[in-house]
Amino acid sequence: MSPSKTSGQFHSVKGDLKQSLGGAFHDHSMQAEGKQEHVAGKVEYDAARAEGYAEGTKDRVVGTKDSVLGALTGNASKQSSGNAQRNGGELRQTFNKKI
Structure with a gap:
């Protein structure tokens, strides 16, 4: 199964929430579990x-x-489809670039 941005964000946020709740209720095991889930996400x-x-x-x-x-x-068709694939690749790179 390949990694998912959506699943990663979900677990990161869920981990933050667990960490906060663990801190509020002085539950150190919940805090640690939340931190671990945040990092994994x-x-x-x-x-x-x-x-x-x-x-x-x-x-x-x-x-x-x-x-x-x-x-x-x-071959204009091959040139055109190549341009489209290249442009799509550039867009995908931009969308996934680390800021």
Whole structure:
């Protein structure tokens, strides 16, 4: 099962909530459990983002190759689909870039 940004964010927030509740009720085990879940959620989120960035890089490279090949051979359809794949890859990289 691949990492998920949504699941990672959910567990990160849930962990923060458990940590806060554990602190409010002086429940150290709940605090520790919350901290552990928060970290695990953050790790999953970051892994999903890295995977998305890598997939975007692949699309960008393959799209550029197809676009150039289409231009060189006079195949407008291949050039156009290559441009679209490259642009999609760039967008995916931007969306998954670490700030």
